[in-house]
Amino acid sequence: MNATELIKNVMSRYYITKEIKDRKHLIEILDKEITIDQFNEAINDLSICSNLDIVADVLYVGFVMKYFNKKNESTLRQILLLNFHKSHEDIVSLFQSKYNNSVENISILLSAIRNIPDYLNPDDFKYPYFKKIIYAIGAQPEPYNIEALERLTLSDEDKIKELASHQIEKRKILGRWEAK
Numbered sequence: 001m002n003a004t005e006l007i008k009n010v011m012s013r014y015y016i017t018k019e020i021k022d023r024k025h026l027i028e029i030l031d032k033e034i035t036i037d038q039f040n041e042a043i044n045d046l047s048i049c050s051n052l053d054i055v056a057d058v059l060y061v062g063f064v065m066k067y068f069n070k071k072n073e074s075t076l077r078q079i080l081l082l083n084f085h086k087s088h089e090d091i092v093s094l095f096q097s098k099y100n101n102s103v104e105n106i107s108i109l110l111s112a113i114r115n116i117p118d119y120l121n122p123d124d125f126k127y128p129y130f131k132k133i134i135y136a137i138g139a140q141p142e143p144y145n146i147e148a149l150e151r152l153t154l155s156d157e158d159k160i161k162e163l164a165s166h167q168i169e170k171r172k173i174l175g176r177w178e179a180k
Contacts (some may be wrong), residue, residue, distance in 0.1 A: 002042075002045070003034075003038035003039070003041035003042040003045065004041075004042045004045045004046075006033065006034060006038060007034060007038075007039075007054075007057055007058055008053075008054060008120050010029055010030060010034065011061075012058070014029075017076065022059070025065060027065070030061060030064065030065050031065070034061060035058070036065075036067050036069070037063060037106065039058070039061060039067040040069070040071050041123070042061075042065075042178055043058060043062070043071075043072045043075050044075050046058055046075060046079050047075050047078045047079060047082075051084075052085040052087075054089055055079065055085040059087050059090050059091070063090070068098055073102065073105075076094060076099065077104070077108045080092065080109075080112055081108065081111055081112060081115060083115075083117045086119055088112070088129065089118055089120075089128075089132055090121060092104060092132045092136050093132065095108075095109060095140075096132070096136040096139045098139055100136070100141075101140075101141060102141070103144045105140050106137055106140050106144055106145065109133050109140075109148075110148060110151075113130060113133050113134075113152070113160065116129065130157075130159060130160055130163055134152065134160070134163045134164055134167050135167065137149060138167040138170070145171065146168060149164045149168045149171070150163035150164075150168065
C-alpha cells in the first residue's frame with residue numbers, strides 16, 4: 001500500500017466507519033501509522049492525483065500532525081494551480097504562514113489570482129480568496145513582495161487594487177510581521 005492509500009485508509013476509519021472515535025484518537029493512530037516520510041510521499045503524489053477527497057485528507061493530516069516541511073513547498077505550488085480540488089485556501093494559508101521565504105512563491109500566488117477555481121468564482125468566495133492570496137504575497141521576501149503588490153494595484157478588479165494597496169501600506173509600516 002502506498003502512502004496516499006495509507007492516509008486514505010486511516011481517514012476512512014475516521015470519517016466513514018467511525019472506528020477512530022475522535023480527533024485525539026485520530027492523532028494517536030496517525031502518529032503510529034503515518035511517518036513524515038510517508039506524508040512527504042503522499043504530498044508528492046498529489047500532483048498526479050485527481051481526487052479532491054485525497055487532497056483534502058492528505059492536507060488535513062499535514063495540519064493535524066504538523067508534518068508540513070520544506071520538501072512539500074514545490075509540490076504545493078503545483079497543486080495550488082490545479083482546479084480539481086477544493087483546498088486552495090488551505091494551501092494559500094500555508095504560503096502565508098509557513099512557506100514565506102521564497103521569491104518563487106510570488107509568481108505562483110500571482111497565477112492563483114488569475115486562475116480562480118470554479119468553486120471560488122462567486123464574488124462572496126472570490127474576494128476572501130483574493131485577500132488570502134494578497135496576504136500570502138505580502139508575507140514573501142521583500143522587496144519582491146511589494147513589487148508584486150504594486151503590479152496588482154494595476155488590476156482591472158477594484159477589489160484586488162484595494163486589497164493590494166492596503167497590503168502595501170501595511171508592509172511599509174510593519175514590514176514582514178511573520179519574521180518577527
